[in-house]
Amino acid sequence: xxxxxxxxxxxxxxxxxxxxxxxxxxxxxxxxxxxxxxxxxxxxxxxxxxxxxxxxxxxxxxxxxxxxxxxxxxxxxxxxxxxxxxxxxxxxxxxxxxxxxxxxxxxxxxxxxxxxxxxxxxxxxxxxxxxxxxxxxxxxxxxxxxxxxxxxxxxxxxxxxxxxxxxxxxxxxxxxxxxxxxxxxxxxxxxxxxxxxxxxxxxxxxxxxxxxxxxxxxxxxxxxxxxxxxxxxxxxxxxxxxxxxxxxxxxxxxxxxxxxxxxxxxxxxxxxxxxxxx
Numbered sequence: 157x158x159x160x161x162x163x164x165x166x167x168x169x170x171x172x173x174x175x176x177x178x179x180x181x182x183x184x185x186x187x188x189x190x191x192x193x194x195x196x197x198x199x200x201x202x203x204x205x206x207x208x209x210x211x212x213x214x215x216x217x218x219x220x221x222x223x224x225x226x227x228x229x230x231x232x233x234x235x236x237x238x239x240x241x242x243x244x245x246x247x248x249x250x251x252x253x254x255x256x257x258x259x260x261x262x263x264x265x266x267x268x269x270x271x272x273x274x275x276x277x278x279x280x281x282x283x284x285x286x287x288x289x290x291x292x293x294x295x296x297x298x299x300x301x302x303x304x305x306x307x308x309x310x311x312x313x314x315x316x317x318x319x320x321x322x323x324x325x326x327x328x329x330x331x332x333x334x335x336x337x338x339x340x341x342x343x344x345x346x347x348x349x350x351x352x353x354x355x356x357x358x359x360x361x362x363x364x365x366x367x368x369x370x371x372x373x374x375x376x377x378x379x380x381x382x383x384x385x386x387x388x389x390x391x392x393x394x395x396x397x398x399x400x401x402x403x404x405x406x407x408x409x410x411x412x413x414x415x416x417x418x419x420x421x422x423x424x425x426x427x428x429x430x431x432x433x434x
Contacts, residue, residue, distance in 0.1 A: 183264035183380040187215035190275035192231060197261035206251050208258035209366040224254040231258075235316045239300040239325035246296035246328075252362045253292075257346075260362070262372035265379040281348040283379075284339055285359035289349050290361075293335035296328045304331055307344045 163261075172338045178426075187193040193215045200214040200221075207221035225230045236242045236250060257263075262281050270278040302319035303309060310317035319325065332338035336349035352359035364371050 166371050174249060181264075181377075181380050181384075183267075183383065184376055185261050186264045186267075188263065188267045188275075188277040188279065190277055192216065192220045192258055199319075200259075203259065206248065207255035207259050209364055209370070210255065210261075212366070213261055213370070214259045215216055215261050216255070216259035220258050221255065224258060225251055231310075234306075235318075235337050238317055238319055239302055239312075242299050246299040249292040249295055249362070252344075254310055254359075256362045260360075260372060262370065262376040279346050281345060282352045283352065283359045283375075284347045285354045285356075285361050286349075286351050287354050288360075288362045289339040289347070290335045293328070293332065293338045293389070296338070299328050300325045301328060304337075304341050305344055306342050325428070 166272065185197055187195065187197055194217065197213050197215050200211050200216065200218055202218045203214060203216065204218065204221040205210040205225055207216060210216070214221075218230065227236055231254070236247055242250075257279065263282060266279045266282045267277050268280040270276060273277070302323040302325045309320055311320050312318075332341065339347045339349045350359050353359050353365075355371065357371075357378055360375055360386060361370050
């Protein structure tokens with residue numbers, strides 16, 4: 157009887173520890189179900205040029221990363237130069253945008269259903285860092301386009317996107333008067349303009365130095381928690397919830413010394429066969 161009673165607290169502590177261990181979050185480290193994405197993220201040793209920051213854990217293949225850098229890419233038959241040649245300083249932002257979309261495993265909290273023939277899922281309202289959006293707009297303000305929404309409405313008669321009949325090529329600064337207009341409208345609200353800055357842990361970066369690690373991992377975790385625990389219409393509930401979870405974890409850690417004391421007692425009282433029968 158003494159043997160069984162001695163084992164009970166140990167089992168309770170171990171069970172409590174199991175309860176608070178976080179399960180795998182379905183919103184984290186995943187690839188969306190879209191045209192060129194891999195089923196699961198993983199290492200890709202030879203991602204091309206601007207896509208290389210994701211090489212340690214990517215949803216894209218090396219071939220996809222290479223295609224992302226071409227003027228007339230086979231990824232979507234999309235031509236950046238639909239109103240004349242797009243300047244390199246502007247084009248690099250669109251390449252980086254493509255790399256983020258195709259390669260990032262950290263967009264799970266913003267994956268939404270899509271009704272397109274070429275993809276089942278898309279991203280919606282990804283909170284883009286202030287600097288990423290504003291630098292994109294600044295470097296493209298003198299570039300030229302004929303459309304505000306690049307997702308739809310093109311003339312595809314030649315197999316490549318051409319400006320629809322009756323449209324005019326105008327500077328980006330006229331089509332998109334503010335950075336917010338560019339980032340939110342060009343891809344049907346895939347991105348959301350924010351005033352959050354790089355390094356805040358509250359916004360997704362298109363640009364980052366892989367030597368410093370991927371900053372979007374922490375951001376995805378924050379918004380995954382927020383999506384799970386925050387009531388609709390409330391902000392910043394997740395940190396308090398995190399504290400509550402940590403409090404439970406600490407309570408378990410405080411009980412572990414008790415387990416360490418009881419384990420030798422139980423072991424000596426019951427012998428190895430006693431543990432084996434539990």
